[in-house]
Structure formats: C-alpha cells, structure tokens
Amino acid sequence: MNEPQLSKKIPIVTERDVVVARVEAKKMAQTMGFSSSDATQIAVVVSELGRNIIHYAGEGSVTLIPKARERSFKVVAQDHGPGIPDIKLALTPGYSTAQGLGRGLSGSKALMDEFGIESVVGAGTMVTAVKYLY
Numbered sequence: 001m002n003e004p005q006l007s008k009k010i011p012i013v014t015e016r017d018v019v020v021a022r023v024e025a026k027k028m029a030q031t032m033g034f035s036s037s038d039a040t041q042i043a044v045v046v047s048e049l050g051r052n053i054i055h056y057a058g059e060g061s062v063t064l065i066p067k068a069r070e071r072s073f074k075v076v077a078q079d080h081g082p083g084i085p086d087i088k089l090a091l092t093p094g095y096s097t098a099q100g101l102g103r104g105l106s107g108s109k110a111l112m113d114e115f116g117i118e119s120v121v122g123a124g125t126m127v128t129a130v131k132y133l134y
C-alpha cells in the first residue's frame, strides 16, 4: 500500500475547477495504487459530475476521498442547484434536459463499483461514487 492521503474538497465554480478536480482525482487514485486506466476512469467520473454541477447547478463541490484501509476511492459531488425530479430517468442513457448526450450519469455509474444519487427538488443533489482497489 502506498502512503495514506487526506481527503480533498474542491469547490466547483468554473470549468477550470473541473479540470483541476479531474487531474487531482487521477493523481490521488494512482498514488493509492490504482492503475493508470482505473485512475483515468475515476477522473472521467469526476469530470462528468463536475460538468453537471456547472451546467445544472451553477456551482458546488467535488470531494475526493481515498480510503486506504477500505481500499476504496470515493467521489462525492454536491450542489445546491434545482435537484433531479426523477433520478431513474436521469440515469437512463440518452436522457438529457439540455440536449446533451445523456451519458454523463449512466456512463459514470457503469465505470464505478457503487453509485448513488440523492436529490431534493429545489434543494440540491449529492452524487456518491466508489471504486474499489482490487
């Protein structure tokens, strides 16, 4: 096992912050021992969730949580935006309210071992995603 690392909460306000979070996620995952391709998958998820924050909520945060003892890497994306009225629908590939590809959430779920969305309309959204180090 590599050196233990602290969690990092990254405020997401501009596209540049999404890039910072993506780069940081890849670096932290690799430091934990994830392969380059697994670390890239985590980075892609951070990027998709970060883009959604900018696009739908305006701003929020992404917290990167490496848990060496559990051999897991957790990503928590939070915002106080409009919320998601129908989570099942939002996870359907191709569904988008913004003429996007509608692949961000469904694709992110497929790349991770655990994936959950909690959302309250008018209050915000919290997406939690975990990948295990095998």
Ligand SMILES: Nc1ncnc2c1ncn2[C@@H]1O[C@H](COP(=O)(O)OP(=O)(O)OP(=O)(O)O)[C@@H](O)[C@H]1O
Pocket (backbone or CB within 6 Å): 048, 052, 053, 056, 057, 079, 081, 082, 083, 084, 090, 091, 095, 096, 097, 098, 099, 100, 101, 102, 103, 104, 105, 106, 125
């Ligand atoms: N943080 C969020 N707050 C509110 N709604 C969201 C949020 N994230 C996703 N959504 C809703 O879920 C839908 C699906 O999101 P998803 O990321 O899968 O696709 P998309 O953003 O529309 O397109 P793309 O494939 O480019 O990401 C969005 O169109 C939007 O309606």
Ligand SMILES: [Mg+2]
Pocket (backbone or CB within 6 Å): 048, 051, 052, 100, 103, 104, 105
């Ligand atoms: Mg998206």
